[in-house]
Amino acid sequence: MRIRKVRVQNYRSIIDSGEFDLDSDKTIMVGPNEAGKTALLQAIQHLNPPENIKKLNPLRDFPRAQYSKIKLGHVDPSKVRVVEAEFELDDHDREFLPEGMKDANYVLWRNLDNSTGNRLSNAPAKPTFSDIEKDLKRLASHIETRFVPTEENETESPTSQLSEITDGWPPNEIIEGQKSESLLNWLESIFNLVDEDDHKQEERFDRLKYEISISTLRNKAVHYLRERVPTFVLFSNYFRVRPLIHLNQLASRIANGSLDDERYDYGNVCLLNLLGFDAKELSDMGRAPEPDASDPEALDAFRAQLDERQYLLNSAEVNLTREIRSVWNPDENKGEAAKLRLRADGQYLKVTVEDDLGVEVELDQRSEGFQWLVSFFVVFFAEAEGDHKNAILLLDEPGQSLHALKQREFRKTISRLAANNQTIYTTHSPFLVGPDELDSVRVVEMESRETGTKVHTSVTANDPAALLPLQEALGYDLAQSLFTQKQNLILEGLTDYWYVDAVAALLRDSGEAKLNDKIALVPANTAGKVIYFATILHAQGFKVAALLDSDSAGEQAAKQETLIHTLGKKNILRTKDFLRNPIKSSEIEDMLRETLVRIAKSQLGWDIEKTATEQPARSVVSIFEKEITDFSKYRLAKAFLQWSRDHTSSELTTDERDQWKSIISTINNCIK
Known part of the structure; x- marks a missing residue:
């Protein structure tokens, strides 16, 4: 079970964040200081927090400027919703759900008084009396003709029984609880009177039985799912291992x-949990008396006890060292070797680091960033195997004390963690946002205290400071690609x-085509700027090609004499040259035309299928722009990115695959 979308309201700096979606693996919240990023994570944690987390307190957590409304009794904390989330269910979750509800999602919320509520979404609604009244009456009329009074029931015909049960029910009365139970009992009592050869009445009986049971089925389902909600673990201050x-x-x-x-003990307890010991057990081992040398069995048992302790310590230090080195990379940092040592000496457990000379130094004598990294891995690995296994991780500004390049490596660690634990983390470091992760970014800003914290699901914000980490991340990656890659598109x-x-990755995974790994993809921002990038890269002696759309901007850029002189005509690639069917003013989106039309309809609610089919020679972007009021090329591309993560190249059309295989082959040949 993972969060699909969430909304936070009435919490500290947040009046209403707006509903925003979350990725199934990791989501990155960026924004300036005081934007409300930490408050968002804190509020989300209250969906299902660990036991030791302080509960919501209206005095502390309700927006301060509005607290007088609670004090005066104008606002009831039990009716103030703080956080609401919709969860997408996995296969294990859905196993319990009844037929007709297998595609449902689960919604959970928490109010300011710490009460919670839940429901199913995308599931059959609880019926009202008006929904089933006609079927009830028709079924009653049918069985009335087959009803034979006896001494026991001569005054209680099925119709009169039904009238007695439903007497006084308004049309909008929801059928649940006692009402549902009474109707189900009535259906059970008249079952034998339904003509089994009358398929219409048989179907009506089954339909009524299911509809009347919906409320009960929904209640059982949400009760079951409530128990399966992951724990939300917020790491706002990573506990240090001493x-x-x-x-x-x-x-x-x-x-x-x-x-x-x-502060002090939490990281230490996690370290012991990771070793598989508790403090008393290790302490007892450290003060055990020497056995009598004349008792060989006692001597062997004592030695085995000490050996087991040391072997477990050694196993833990090997695993931790491997993880730390994956980020720290000591080969590039002489003097900062990451070989962790755990030593049990009497009543003391020592944590040291062995440097490149073989000298062991206490952990607290290493850099702040190294101490943080060791503590993070210890705490996380211990928690992930304990109460917080399969938890949703909320990381507040992880890796702040790490060097910028270490943060880039730690980004891979977060991705690895997110494979098993859905992860949401905040940052204003450009090195914790990859250039290929912009679709996972949610921008957090607060224009004013009156409007409070807002979350944008697209890379946009009114405050330039909110977008600064993204600009810096792209700028750094671009600078790296400009001056390190000899082959550039x-x-x-x-x-x-x-x-x-994304398409190159799909075709590579299927084995259909492979874009040369040495080729750097360099976005120029606009067609007009392609010439500047080409000139700079060419001047460095690098091999360069450009891929341009065939719209007016692309045509103008492709005809620039300087670009032609710099790259040569064969290295100026045009989308129109790879399309199986000619399209006027084609753009790169036309190389995925049918797939994008399908994705736009299913994921964004943008339906242009009819027009796109009727006008095959017209650019798909121009159709979107004409028919969709809020069309955004960014949102369309983002939807395709999300789609590509869960699908394969076989789900592209044959023409689309052939077009992309052709262009990848041409790119590889142009930039050798």
Whole structure:
């Protein structure tokens, strides 16, 4: 079960965030300081928080400027919704759901008084009396003709029984609870009177039985799903693992319930959990008396006990070292070798780091970023195998103390975590936002305290500071590609980059075609800027090609003498040259024409299928622009990106695959 979309209201700086969707693996919340990113994560956690999290408090959590409304009794906290989310169910969740509800989603919310509510969406609605009244009366009339009074029921015909049950019910009365039970009992009592040869009445009986049961089925389903909601774990301050742990003292604090969970002890307890020991067990091992040398069995048992401790310590340090090195990469950082050592010495458990000379140094003598990384892995691995397995992770500004390039490596770690634990994290670091992850970004901003925190599902904001991390991320990646890749394909814009990258990945995975891995894709922002990028890259001695649309802007750029002189005609590629069917003023979207029309209809509600079929020679973008009021090339490309993650190249049309295989082959040949 993973969150599909969420909305936060009436929480601290958030008046109404607006509903925004979340990716099934990871979602990145970017925005400036004081925009409300942390508040968003805190509110989302209250959907299903761990037991030790403080509950919502109207005094602390309701928007301060409006608190007087609660004090004066104008607002009831039990009716103030703070957070609501719709969850997409996995196969295990759906196994329990009855037929007719297998495609449902689950909605959960929490109110300011900490009460919760839930329901199913995309499921049959609870029927009202008016929905079933006619069928009830027709069924009653049918069985009335087959009813034979007896001494026991001569005054209670099925029709009169039904009238007695439904007496006084208004048309909008929802059929649930006792009403549902009474009608089901009535249906059971008249079952034998339904003519089994009358298929119409048989179907009516079955339909009524199902519709009357919907409320009960829905209630059972939401009760079951409520128990399966993942725990939301917010890491706003990663707990540090200390370099020296006194085992007996820690065991005593655990025993008497005086743990300092907020700071010192939490990371240490996680480390012990990761090792498979508790503090008392390790402490007892450290003070066990030497066995009598004359008792070989006791001596062997004592040695086995100590060996087991050391082997477990060694196993943990190997696994942690492997993970840390995946981010820290000591080969590029002499003096910052990431070989973790765990040593049990009497009552002390020591955490040290072995440098490249083989010298062991206490963890707290390493850099702040290294300490943070070690603590993060210890805490996460311990939690992921414990109460928080399959949890949804909320990471607030992860990796702040890491160097910029370490943050880029840590981004891969977050992706790895998100494969099993849906992850939402906030950042204003451009190095924690990949240029290929912009469709996972949600921009958070707060224009004023009156409007509060807002979340944008597209890369847009009124405050330029909100978009700064994205601009910096793109700028850094572009700079890297400009001066490190010897083979470059220049594209008109970001959406072109997404289409080429996504389709190339689909064809590569299917084995149909492979874009040379050494070719960097460089978005120029507009067709007019392609010439500048081409000139700079060519001047560096790099091999360059450009892919241009065949609209007016692309035509103008393709005819520039400087571009032709720089690249040569064969390295200026045009979308129109690869289309199986000619399209006037074609753009890159026309190379995925049928698929985009289908995706736009199913995911965005943009239906141009009829026009696109009737006008095959017209650019699909021009059709969208004409018929869809809020059309956005960005939203269309983003929808395709999301689609490509869960589908294969076989779901493209034959013409689309052939067109893209042709263009990939041409690109590879142009930039050798």
